[in-house]
Amino acid sequence: RKEVEQDPGPFNVPEGATVAFNCTYSNSASQSFFWYRQDCRKEPKLLMSVYSSGNEDGRFTAQLNRASQYISLLIRDSKLSDSATYLCVVEGGTSGTYKYIFGTGTRLKVLA
């Protein structure tokens, strides 16, 4: 079983749609959680940290469910510029606590 699992997509959605991405992780001792955005052939950029209480940044909402070891990202009112790959990241894993463990990423394409 992969340490961090994501649906690779692609998700093709029309502009203005709401889309949700899910991610599961295997190590219950993981400490920190993030969503990164990666545009084609570019570096990953931090989108938002994920907290148990949930957090929102404009059209983006992230949730963490520690009991189910599940992380989600909700994007409301999708824009063409949201088209990218969204990487779920867990800090720590089955063999250490310092490294980032990435999912394979979920590709999003927002259509005009």
Added chain:
Amino acid sequence: DAGVTQSPTHLIKTRGQQVTLRCSPKSGHDTVSWYQQALGQGPQFIFQYYEEEERQRGNFPDRFSGHQFPNYSSELNVNALLLGDSALYLCASSLIGGASTEAFFGQGTRLTVV
């Protein structure tokens, strides 16, 4: 405030050669991690350097080695290159003991082994 910078941006090497990639962390950061990202995959952790020592290592062979300098910059060395080493190599910096463990990535070095 300079972000994470990596050099070179692109590199083509022949099988069996050796390569050195360089990274300067974001100002104020003291920790550098290296990742390998193959096409269509998420980045895979290679190792992390803190206080000039390798703090943790991922599942990569000894052909992959690194170094951190007193100014916190870092190098990734790969010996005896294989075709499968072709990938985007990402450097990320962070601050140990900071308010957040968020890591910031450089633009990467795209290595092609032919």
